[in-house]
Amino acid sequence: MKCRCGIPCATRTSWTHENPGRKFVACKNFNHETGQRGYNTFYWVDKEQTDWQRDVINVLVAEKHRVVTELSIVKVRFTCLEHEKKEVI
Incomplete structure (x- = not known):
């Protein structure tokens, strides 16, 4: 399907709080x-x-962001520990 501007339309996913995970063109x-x-x-x-669906999806998206943030923190701490270990040796 093409838009009136002549460019083909795109199918995308909304990640707004009001419509998380919904597909649109x-x-x-x-x-x-x-x-x-x-x-x-x-x-x-x-x-x-x-x-209910909206609430569950929003909770899961927030939890994913929390886990990703925690993982980033753990990676930085691990890198710091490796660096400290190399300095001791």
């Missing part, structure tokens, strides 16, 4: 930061989520 000129949609070619691919 939009003009490739769509700017997720400003919300501008090129020639307003936009439609959801899937049906609207229930409040």
